[in-house]
Amino acid sequence: xxxxxxxxxxxxxxxxxxxxxxxxxxxxxxxxxxxxxxxxxxxxxxxxxxxxxxxxxxxxxxxxxxxxxxxxxxxxxxxxxxxxxxxxxxxxxxxxxxxxxxxxxxxxxxxxxxx
Amino acid sequence: xxxxxxxxxxxxxxxxxxxxxxxxxxxxxxxxxxxxxxxxxxxxxxxxxxxxxxxxxxxxxxxxxxxxxxxxxxxxxxxxxxxxxxxxxxxxxxxxxxxxxxxxxxxxxxxxxxxx
Numbered sequence: 678x679x680x681x682x683x684x685x686x687x688x689x690x691x692x693x694x695x696x697x698x699x700x701x702x703x704x705x706x707x708x709x710x711x712x713x714x715x716x717x718x719x720x721x722x723x724x725x726x727x728x729x730x731x732x733x734x735x736x737x738x739x740x741x742x743x744x745x746x747x748x749x750x751x752x753x754x755x756x757x758x759x760x761x762x763x764x765x766x767x768x769x770x771x772x773x774x775x776x777x778x779x780x781x782x783x784x785x786x787x788x789x790x791x792x
Numbered sequence: 793x794x795x796x797x798x799x800x801x802x803x804x805x806x807x808x809x810x811x812x813x814x815x816x817x818x819x820x821x822x823x824x825x826x827x828x829x830x831x832x833x834x835x836x837x838x839x840x841x842x843x844x845x846x847x848x849x850x851x852x853x854x855x856x857x858x859x860x861x862x863x864x865x866x867x868x869x870x871x872x873x874x875x876x877x878x879x880x881x882x883x884x885x886x887x888x889x890x891x892x893x894x895x896x897x898x899x900x901x902x903x904x905x906x907x908x
Contacts, residue, residue, distance in 0.1 A: 708893035720837070720883060722895035732893055766835060772893065780827070781887075781896060783837035 679703040681784035689790045698754045698787045700769030707774030709752045713765040759791045794819045798899035805874045813869045813902045815884030826867045831881040879906045
């Protein structure tokens with residue numbers, strides 16, 4: 678069964694450094710998402726992406742964040758200058774785009790630790 | 793804005809018994825989708841079950857079923873014949889149907905322990 682994959686599984690970085698989190702959505706899916714989960718808290722929406730542009734973003738997704746789909750398969754989340762509070766689990770998700778009731782399928786997540 | 797509330801931070805159940813996890817939500821929309829996701833220690837989010845608000849019939853998926861009460865804005869998950877592998881964090885989520893890529897709104901989760 679097709680899966681969403683994410684790399685790396687863990688990332689440790691110094692405050693102020695740039696990080697890029699990578700995702701490979703399920704093939705033929707058209708909608709892509711990033712969510713984050715700070716330890717012990719609920720999963721929060723960051724951004725959704727469709728047709729090579731951002732379709733919706735939350736208040737969390739400020740100028741430090743960016744997303745792109747550099748090729749036909751990868752979907753990346755970049756944090757330009759990491760802060761301590763960016764430490765969280767980051768989940769990528771994708772959905773088919775064929776109907777409004779469709780399910781979002783999640784990847785295994787990348788655990789980001791900012792020191 | 794929609795909100796999702798899970799009032800039980802932790803629950804436990806004996807193996808082979810039945811447990812019900814609660815979820816309530818707040819919305820002014822008449823049509824939407826509700827989901828239960830499972831997050832085991834591996835941290836991956838796995839879809840358990842989905843319910844369309846326009847359907848009166850409660851969704852079922854093997855040992856998992858929901859009790860969807862639209863008027864009360866309640867969406868509980870029942871796990872029958874609980875197994876050790878059911879131990880996980882369970883998240884209730886809401887999704888509007890306004891467009892094809894509306895984001896999910898999650899509750900804070902309920903940690904389920906299964907006792908052998």
